[in-house]
Amino acid sequence: MEHALEATLTVNGTKVTRRIAPRMHLVDFLRDELGLTGSHIGCEHGVCGACTVRVNGEIVRGCLMLAVQADGCTVDTIEGLSDSQELSRLQKGFHEHNAFQCGFCTPAMLMAAQELVRQKKTFSREEIRVHISGNYCRCTGYQAIVDAIESVIGK
Amino acid sequence: MKAELPLHAPGTQLDKGYIGQSVPRPNTQRLLQGRGTFIDDLRFPRLAHVAFFRSPYAHARIRKLDFSNAIKSPGVLAVFDGPKVAEYCKPWVAVLAHLKGIKSPPQYTIAIGRACWQGEAVAAVVAESRSQAEDAVALIEADWYELPVVVDMEASLRGDYVIHEEFTDNVCFKREHDTGGVDEAFAQADAVVEDTFHFGRHTGVCLEGRAILADYNAAEHSLTVYHATQAPHMMQDIFSRHLDIPEANVRVIAKDVGGSFGIKVHVYADEMATAAISVIMRRPVKFVADRLESFLSDIHCREHRVRIKIAVKKSGEILAFDLDDLTAIGPYSVYPRTSGIEGNQVVNLTGGPYKHQKYRAKMHCVFTNKNVTCQYRAVGHPIAVALTEGIVDLAAQKIGMDPAEFRRVNLIADDAYPYTFPSGIKFEKLSHHQTLDLLLKKMDYQGLREEQKSLRAKGVYRGIGLAAMIEVTNPSPAFYGVGGARISAQDGATLRLEPTGMVTVMCSVTEQGQGTEAIFAQIAASAVGVTLDKIKVITGDTGVTPYGGGTWASRGAGIGGEAVLQAGRALRANMLDVASRILNLEKNEIDILNNEVVNKLTLESKMPLAELGRVAYFRPDTLPIDFQAELTVTRHYTPRQYGFTFTNGIQGSLVEVDPDTGFVKLLKHWCVEDSGTVINPMLVDEQIRGGVVQGIGAALYEECIYGPDGQLLNGNMADYLVPMSGEMPDIVCAHVETPTKQSQLGAKGVGEAGTAGAPGAIMNAVNDALLPLNARVTAMPFTPERILKALKKV
Numbered sequence: 001m002e003h004a005l006e007a008t009l010t011v012n013g014t015k016v017t018r019r020i021a022p023r024m025h026l027v028d029f030l031r032d033e034l035g036l037t038g039s040h041i042g043c044e045h046g047v048c049g050a051c052t053v054r055v056n057g058e059i060v061r062g063c064l065m066l067a068v069q070a071d072g073c074t075v076d077t078i079e080g081l082s083d084s085q086e087l088s089r090l091q092k093g094f095h096e097h098n099a100f101q102c103g104f105c106t107p108a109m110l111m112a113a114q115e116l117v118r119q120k121k122t123f124s125r126e127e128i129r130v131h132i133s134g135n136y137c138r139c140t141g142y143q144a145i146v147d148a149i150e151s152v153i154g155k
Numbered sequence: 156m157k158a159e160l161p162l163h164a165p166g167t168q169l170d171k172g173y174i175g176q177s178v179p180r181p182n183t184q185r186l187l188q189g190r191g192t193f194i195d196d197l198r199f200p201r202l203a204h205v206a207f208f209r210s211p212y213a214h215a216r217i218r219k220l221d222f223s224n225a226i227k228s229p230g231v232l233a234v235f236d237g238p239k240v241a242e243y244c245k246p247w248v249a250v251l252a253h254l255k256g257i258k259s260p261p262q263y264t265i266a267i268g269r270a271c272w273q274g275e276a277v278a279a280v281v282a283e284s285r286s287q288a289e290d291a292v293a294l295i296e297a298d299w300y301e302l303p304v305v306v307d308m309e310a311s312l313r314g315d316y317v318i319h320e321e322f323t324d325n326v327c328f329k330r331e332h333d334t335g336g337v338d339e340a341f342a343q344a345d346a347v348v349e350d351t352f353h354f355g356r357h358t359g360v361c362l363e364g365r366a367i368l369a370d371y372n373a374a375e376h377s378l379t380v381y382h383a384t385q386a387p388h389m390m391q392d393i394f395s396r397h398l399d400i401p402e403a404n405v406r407v408i409a410k411d412v413g414g415s416f417g418i419k420v421h422v423y424a425d426e427m428a429t430a431a432i433s434v435i436m437r438r439p440v441k442f443v444a445d446r447l448e449s450f451l452s453d454i455h456c457r458e459h460r461v462r463i464k465i466a467v468k469k470s471g472e473i474l475a476f477d478l479d480d481l482t483a484i485g486p487y488s489v490y491p492r493t494s495g496i497e498g499n500q501v502v503n504l505t506g507g508p509y510k511h512q513k514y515r516a517k518m519h520c521v522f523t524n525k526n527v528t529c530q531y532r533a534v535g536h537p538i539a540v541a542l543t544e545g546i547v548d549l550a551a552q553k554i555g556m557d558p559a560e561f562r563r564v565n566l567i568a569d570d571a572y573p574y575t576f577p578s579g580i581k582f583e584k585l586s587h588h589q590t591l592d593l594l595l596k597k598m599d600y601q602g603l604r605e606e607q608k609s610l611r612a613k614g615v616y617r618g619i620g621l622a623a624m625i626e627v628t629n630p631s632p633a634f635y636g637v638g639g640a641r642i643s644a645q646d647g648a649t650l651r652l653e654p655t656g657m658v659t660v661m662c663s664v665t666e667q668g669q670g671t672e673a674i675f676a677q678i679a680a681s682a683v684g685v686t687l688d689k690i691k692v693i694t695g696d697t698g699v700t701p702y703g704g705g706t707w708a709s710r711g712a713g714i715g716g717e718a719v720l721q722a723g724r725a726l727r728a729n730m731l732d733v734a735s736r737i738l739n740l741e742k743n744e745i746d747i748l749n750n751e752v753v754n755k756l757t758l759e760s761k762m763p764l765a766e767l768g769r770v771a772y773f774r775p776d777t778l779p780i781d782f783q784a785e786l787t788v789t790r791h792y793t794p795r796q797y798g799f800t801f802t803n804g805i806q807g808s809l810v811e812v813d814p815d816t817g818f819v820k821l822l823k824h825w826c827v828e829d830s831g832t833v834i835n836p837m838l839v840d841e842q843i844r845g846g847v848v849q850g851i852g853a854a855l856y857e858e859c860i861y862g863p864d865g866q867l868l869n870g871n872m873a874d875y876l877v878p879m880s881g882e883m884p885d886i887v888c889a890h891v892e893t894p895t896k897q898s899q900l901g902a903k904g905v906g907e908a909g910t911a912g913a914p915g916a917i918m919n920a921v922n923d924a925l926l927p928l929n930a931r932v933t934a935m936p937f938t939p940e941r942i943l944k945a946l947k948k949v
Contacts, residue, residue, distance in 0.1 A: 041195065048362060050362055096179050098670070101414075101669060101845065102186075102361075102413045103668060104363045106187060125885075129880045130881045132880045133881035133882075137362070138362050138414050139668050140845050140848075141846075
C-alpha cells in the first residue's frame with residue numbers, strides 16, 4: 001500500500017498492528033480492517049454520532065479521526081464494552097424501556113450514555129437530553145432513551 | 156367488543172395471553188451489543204463496490220462522458236454509462252390505472268442523454284473498494300449542455316417550459332372532487348375564512364443510508380439481493396421482471412434495516428443499477444448511499460401549496476370545505492407506487508374528522524427539476540391534517556368560539572358509524588369524541604388556558620394547539636393492486652412447532668425497528684399457548700417466509716398480526732389433534748397453556764409440548780396409522796370489507812414562542828390515539844412518539860432548500876436540521892381502544908399517526924402564541940426567520 005503508515009492500537013484489549021492508509025478514518029479501520037461492524041456510519045461528517053467509539057477513555061467521532069492518529073491509543077467499541085459487561089446496566093435499561101427501534105444509532109447512543117455513567121453521579125432528564133444531543137435517533141422520539149438512561153443514573 | 160383472544164377453559168376468565176402487555180422486544184440483544192447485521196456489515200468474497208457519478212446540474216443534456224482517466228484509476232474494475240446498464244435492466248413507467256390520467260416518462264437506472272435533477276446518476280464506477288470507486292468518479296469528465304430548469308411549482312403548472320418533450324404540459328396527475336352544493340353552502344354561511352398553507356419539501360434521513368448488496372450467480376442464473384427494504388416480495392418481483400431473471404431465482408433478504416419510514420419502499424434507479432451491474436459482472440456488488448447522496452437521491456416528500464376555504468355557521472357548524480392543492484414531485488413519478496398518492500390522499504382526507512357534507516377539492520401534481528418525491532411516513536396526512544386544523548382554528552377564532560369546543564361541535568358522533576365521508580372514503584368505527592375528551596383531560600386544557608392568560612400578562616407567549624386526525628391503515632387491494640401494481644395487499648404467516656416445543660414464526664411483514672417481530676411473538680405465543688421465550692420469529696426473506704406486502708401504510712400489526720393469529724390458532728388445533736391421540740382423550744377435553752397440554756377444566760398438566768413434539772416427529776409409529784400430524788401451518792389475511800381501516804386520534808401541543816428571537820420552545824405534547832387492539836403498549840407509545848418527533852421535524856426544522864437553479868443548498872446533516880433530544884418535549888400518550896371487527900385481532904395500526912397529526916398541532920400552537928402579537932405563520936417549517944418575518948421584525 002503506497003504511503004501506508006504502520007500503527008499499533010489496543011482495540012478492545014487486544015493489540016493490533018497494521019499498515020494503514022493515512023486517509024482511512026478510524027471507524028472505517030475498525031469496520032473494514034478489524035471486522036468490528038457495531039460502530040456504524042451515519043453521516044461521515046461528524047454530526048449524527050452513530051460512529052461514536054472510545055479512544056483513551058474519551059468518546060470520539062470515529063468518522064472525524066484518522067486511524068493512524070490512534071497509533072498507540074486504546075480504543076474501545078461496542079463489541080468490547082458488551083463483552084466486558086461494562087454496558088450491561090445500560091443495555092438492560094435500553095431493553096426494558098424499548099429505548100431503540102431499528103438499532104442503528106444504539107451502539108453509539110450507549111457509548112455516549114456510558115460517559116455519564118462513568119461520572120458516578122446522578123443526572124436530571126434535562127441533563128441527559130443535552131448530553132445525548134450529539135447522537136441522532138430517527139426512530140424513537142428520544143423519550144424512551146432518556147427514560148432508560150435515567151433508570152441507571154437518574155436523580 | 157374486544158376480539159376474543161385465546162379462550163382457554165370455559166368458565167375461566169377471558170385470557171388474552173400476551174396481548175396488551177408491555178413486554179420488551181425479544182430478538183433484539185444483537186442490536187444492543189453491536190452484533191446486528193445491516194447491509195454494510197456483510198462481508199463477501201469478490202465483493203465489488205459501486206459509486207455513482209451524479210449530475211451536478213438540475214437539468215442538462217449529457218453531450219459526452221469520458222471515462223478514460225477513471226478506468227485507469229487504482230482498483231477500478233469497470234465504468235458504466237446508462238445505455239450499457241439498460242441492456243440488462245428494462246426502464247419503468249410509474250403509473251397506476253386507478254389514478255386516471257397519471258403520466259410519467261420512462262426512467263432508466265442510469266440517465267441516458269439527459270439528467271433531470273441534481274444528483275441523478277449518470278455513470279457508475281465499480282472498484283475493489285468504495286473509496287477507490289469514489290476516487291475514480293472524480294476523474295470522470297462530462298460535457299454538459301444546460302437546459303432550462305423548472306423549480307417553482309406554479310411555473311411548472313403554467314407550463315412556461317415543459318420538462319419532458321413527449322408531453323405537452325408538466326402535469327403528472329390531477330384530480331377533482333365535488334359533492335355538489337359547495338357554492339350554496341358558502342352562500343349560506345355566517346362566516347367564511349380562507350388561507351394558503353405551504354408545506355416544505357423534506358426527507359426521511361434514515362440513519363442507515365439506502366443499501367443494497369446484489370449477488371448474481373451466473374451458473375444458476377439466480378440473484379440474491381441483500382436489501383435495506385420494507386417490501387422484499389415487491390422487490391423480488393421487480394428484480395425478476397426488469398432484469399429478466401425467473402421470479403423463483405430471485406431471493407431478497409432484508410436483515411437489520413436502519414430506519415425506513417417509507418424511504419426504503421420504493422424502486423431507486425441506483426439500486427436497480429447495482430443489481431444490474433452484479434449481473435453484468437457476475438459477482439457481488441454493493442452500494443450504500445452516503446449521507447450526501449442520500450439527501451440528493453432518497454425520495455423527498457411533501458412540497459405542497461394549498462389554498463383552503465371553510466364555510467361555518469355562527470353555531471360553529473362547518474358547512475363545507477373547498478381546497479386547491481398544488482404539489483411538485485420532481486421529474487419522475489416514483490416506481491411502482493407512483494408519486495400521485497400524496498396529493499390524492501390530501502383530497503381523500505382533508506376535513507376527515509368532521510361531519511360537514513359539502514366538499515370540493517382540486518389537486519395538481521406537477522413535474523419539476525428537483526429530486527423525486529414519493530410516499531414518506533403518513534403520506535398526505537400531515538398536509539390534510541394541518542390544513543384542516545389550521546383553517547378550523549381560524550374559523551373558530553372568527554366566530555369567537557374556543558377551538559376545543561368548535562371541534563366538539565363538528566366531530567363525527569361516536570355512534571354514527573359506519574360512515575361515508577364526503578370524499579367517498581368509508582369509516583368502520585371511530586371514536587373522535589372519546590379521544591377529544593381524554594386529550595382535554597390529560598392536558599388539563601382549561602388549566603393550560605388559564606395559565607396561558609396569566610403568563611401573557613407577564614409577556615410570555617404560550618400557545619396551545621389541537622389537531623384531530625384520521626389515519627389510513629391496513630390498505631386493501633384497492634390501494635395499489637387494482638391499479639396494476641404488483642404489490643401484495645395480503646400477508647402470510649407460517650408457524651412451525653419444533654420438536655422441543657418451541658414455535659418458529661415466519662411472516663412476510665418485515666421489521667425495521669417498529670417491533671413487528673415482538674408483536675408477532677406475542678400474538679403467536681398467545682394463540683398457541685406457549686410462553687414468549689419459546690417463540691422465534693423470522694422475517695425479511697423471500698426464500699423463507701410466505702408471500703406478502705411487507706411493512707408500509709401502518710399494516711404490520713393489522714394484516715401480518717392477523718395472519719399470525721390465524722396460523723397460531725390453526726397450529727394449536729393441530730397440536731391438540733396430536734395430543735388427543737397420544738393421551739387418548741377427546742380433543743375438547745384438553746387445551747394448551749404455558750407450554751403444556753392441560754385438562755381444559757382443571758388446567759392439570761397432561762403432557763409437556765416437548766413430549767408432543769418428540770412423539771410427532773420421532774415416534775409417529777406410535778400414533779394411529781391413519782393419522783398424520785401437521786405441525787406446520789400457514790395462514791394468510793387480506794383486509795377486504797373496507798378500502799382501508801381507519802384509525803383516529805387527536806394531538807395537543809404546548810409551545811412558547813420567543814418574539815425577540817423567533818424560537819419555538821416545545822414544552823409538552825400529547826397524543827390520544829385509537830389504534831384498535833393495542834398489542835404492546837410500550838412499543839405503540841414509542842412508535843407514536845417517534846412519529847410525533849418526525850412531525851415536529853417537519854413543522855419546525857426540516858426542509859430541503861433548493862436554489863433557483865435547482866441546486867440543493869442544504870444537503871448535509873449539518874445544514875439540514877433534524878430533531879435532537881435536547882429540543883424534544885416529553886410526549887404523553889393515551890389510548891382509546893376500538894378494535895376493528897374486520898379481523899379477529901382487532902388491531903388497526905399505529906405507525907404513522909404521530910407524524911400525521913403533529914405538524915398541525917404545532918402550527919396551531921405557534922399561531923395561538925402569536926395571536927396577541929397579530930402575527931400568523933402558514934409555511935412549514937416555522938423557522939425563527941419565518942416567525943420574525945411574521946412579527947415584522949426582519
